Amino acid sequence: xxxxxITLNAIVLRxxxxxxxxxxxxxxxxxxxxxxxxxxxxxxxAALGLSIAPPYQTYITYEVYIVPGLCGxxxxxxxxxxxxxxxxxxxxxxxxxxxxxxxxxWWLLFCRLVAxxxxxxxxxYTFLAVAAAxxxxxxxxxxxxxxxxxxxxxxxxxALGLALSSLIKQLExxxxxxxxxxxxxxxxxxxLYPLWKMAESxxxxxxxxxxxxxxxxxxxxxxxxxxxxxxxALGWTVVAGAIFFLLAVWGYDPARGLLRRKS
Amino acid sequence: MTGLTVRxxxxxYGSRRALDDVSxxxxxxxxAALLGPNGAGKSTLFSLLTRLFTAREGGIEIAGHDLAxxxxxxxxxxxxxxxxxxxxxxxxxRRNLSYFAALHGLSxxxxxxxxxxxxxxxxxxxxxxxxxRDLNGGHRRxxxxxxxxxxxxxxxxxxxxxxxxxxxxxxxxxxxxHDLSRDSGLTVLWATHLTDxxxxxxxxLILHHGRLLQEGLAGELRGSQGLRDHFxxxxxxxx
Ligand SMILES: Nc1ncnc2c1ncn2[C@@H]1O[C@H](COP(=O)(O)OP(=O)(O)OP(=O)(O)O)[C@@H](O)[C@H]1O
Ligand SMILES: [Mg+2]
Numbered sequence: 039x040x041x042x043x044i045t046l047n048a049i050v051l052r053x054x055x056x057x058x059x060x061x062x063x064x065x066x067x068x069x070x071x072x073x074x075x076x077x078x079x080x081x082x083x084a085a086l087g088l089s090i091a092p093p094y095q096t097y098i099t100y101e102v103y104i105v106p107g108l109c110g111x112x113x114x115x116x117x118x119x120x121x122x123x124x125x126x127x128x129x130x131x132x133x134x135x136x137x138x139x140x141x142x143x144w145w146l147l148f149c150r151l152v153a154x155x156x157x158x159x160x161x162x163y164t165f166l167a168v169a170a171a172x173x174x175x176x177x178x179x180x181x182x183x184x185x186x187x188x189x190x191x192x193x194x195x196x197a198l199g200l201a202l203s204s205l206i207k208q209l210e211x212x213x214x215x216x217x218x219x220x221x222x223x224x225x226x227x228x229x230l231y232p233l234w235k236m237a238e239s240x241x242x243x244x245x246x247x248x249x250x251x252x253x254x255x256x257x258x259x260x261x262x263x264x265x266x267x268x269x270x271a272l273g274w275t276v277v278a279g280a281i282f283f284l285l286a287v288w289g290y291d292p293a294r295g296l297l298r299r300k301s
Numbered sequence: 302m303t304g305l306t307v308r309x310x311x312x313x314y315g316s317r318r319a320l321d322d323v324s325x326x327x328x329x330x331x332x333a334a335l336l337g338p339n340g341a342g343k344s345t346l347f348s349l350l351t352r353l354f355t356a357r358e359g360g361i362e363i364a365g366h367d368l369a370x371x372x373x374x375x376x377x378x379x380x381x382x383x384x385x386x387x388x389x390x391x392x393x394x395r396r397n398l399s400y401f402a403a404l405h406g407l408s409x410x411x412x413x414x415x416x417x418x419x420x421x422x423x424x425x426x427x428x429x430x431x432x433x434r435d436l437n438g439g440h441r442r443x444x445x446x447x448x449x450x451x452x453x454x455x456x457x458x459x460x461x462x463x464x465x466x467x468x469x470x471x472x473x474x475x476x477x478x479h480d481l482s483r484d485s486g487l488t489v490l491w492a493t494h495l496t497d498x499x500x501x502x503x504x505x506l507i508l509h510h511g512r513l514l515q516e517g518l519a520g521e522l523r524g525s526q527g528l529r530d531h532f533x534x535x536x537x538x539x540x
Binding site: 140294 | 383392405
């Protein structure tokens with residue numbers, strides 16, 4: 039038991055050290071949502087009036103609406119980024135070192151997941167701080183309540199990345215996966231438009247959004263930012279996360295021989 | 302009990318047979334040289350021994366633990382150096398080692414003193430604070446060997462640990478691991494395709510096209526000819 043936590047601690051620390059070294063990655067991860075917030079959202083403000091729906095109690099501007107979605111975007115991109123680094127690790131051999139540790143393989147994978155989620159959370163908070171500096175503020179309690187929401191959503195999206203990394207045989211195939219996963223997941227969700235707005239244009243679109251786990255991750259974060267709890271969104275997120283994680287554990291099962299390669 | 306046992310191990314990549322019914326024993330405290338040309342199946346055997354992936358046929362026992370039934374106990378007894386380097390180049394030598402120690406459940410002062418001892422042993426103590434990237438190839442390999450000793454394993458697996466090193470580093474590392482097995486009673490499996498790394502008193506395993514061709518005392522197998530000639534003769538024919 040102690041062994042398991044010493045290992046978890048070391049893996050998180052290593053990820054943090056790596057992250058500190060890659061300052062460019064940090065800036066890139068921050069710039070992306072900020073561009074959306076400050077450029078895109080400002081442009082659409084006039085075009086999109088959003089009526090009052092929970093968790094909001096007053097009329098809100100579009101910038102305020104998309105903040106949770108952009109937090110989700112950070113978690114989504116980071117989840118994919120970490121799966122990219124997993125594929126890279128596999129090719130570079132550091133994955134071998136990790137997986138020959140005398141611990142259950144699922145635990146080792148879970149440690150990686152926790153490590154990458156911790157980094158994601160850090161980035162999401164930085165984003166929230168910058169947004170606040172631009173005057174887009176949430177209730178104070180929201181900044182606290184959003185922590186577990188970011189953790190759960192981050193784990194779910196990280197598990198998705200982990201599962202994908204076990205399906206991607208080579209680094210070169212990664213770009214395709216990004217396009218087929220990140221963009222549909224992001225655009226077909228409530229990150230940019232609420233469900234009722236989607237329904238106005240197409241009910242099918244709305245239905246797709248409603249089953250997209252990313253939608254639920256975003257809604258869970260959205261409610262948490264206002265100090266409210268969204269049970270169904272949590273449920274969806276947890277179930278999706280569990281499925282992705284099981285897929286990842288299956289993908290990395292030694293009997294499947296993923297780690298074999300010509301060297 | 303220490304030592305290494307491989308029983309009827311076979312492995313195929315799709316239709317390509319990489320290991321074909323390989324069986325051997327390495328007694329406790331013995332130095333065994335796994336000699337085989339490129340593509341013989343050495344690295345495949347190492348991947349199976351470290352459970353990176355598993356074979357459907359055959360069994361592996363490490364220090365008395367069955368790898369399939371009790372993987373964690375078996376893995377805890379192994380120290381491994383893979384053919385491909387696995388150092389984190391941006392971290393210092395010491396950080397690399399303490400990360401590894403944590404993977405084996407060691408932390409704090411205990412990890413620290415073991416890391417010191419391992420670095421001392423490989424003559425790397427004064428380089429502990431250097432970044433792995435700044436080390437030359439020989440020192441990187443030494444770091445990896447030091448790393449695989451931290452958790453006091455009883456079986457060392459080294460897959461072509463001298464690849465890419467100059468003659469002096471190669472000799473130093475080869476001698477060093479021979480000493481480790483002699484002085485500390487470690488069981489060693491050393492894969493190579495270079496016959497000059499093998500001493501007459503080593504246990505020799507000749508692997509070719511996935512098959513174990515010969516097994517025995519290196520000095521006896523080679524007879525009166527040099528080991529190099531013996532090896533070339535053995536591996537000259539078709540599979
Ligand atoms: N991932 C893989 N997919 C298909 N075939 C593979 C794979 N890895 C290895 N092989 C093949 O299996 C055989 C054994 O390879 P292996 O890497 O175990 O040999 P080796 O003895 O370690 O060689 P080397 O001295 O070059 O390291 C070779 O014929 C190789 O081409
Ligand atoms: Mg090899």
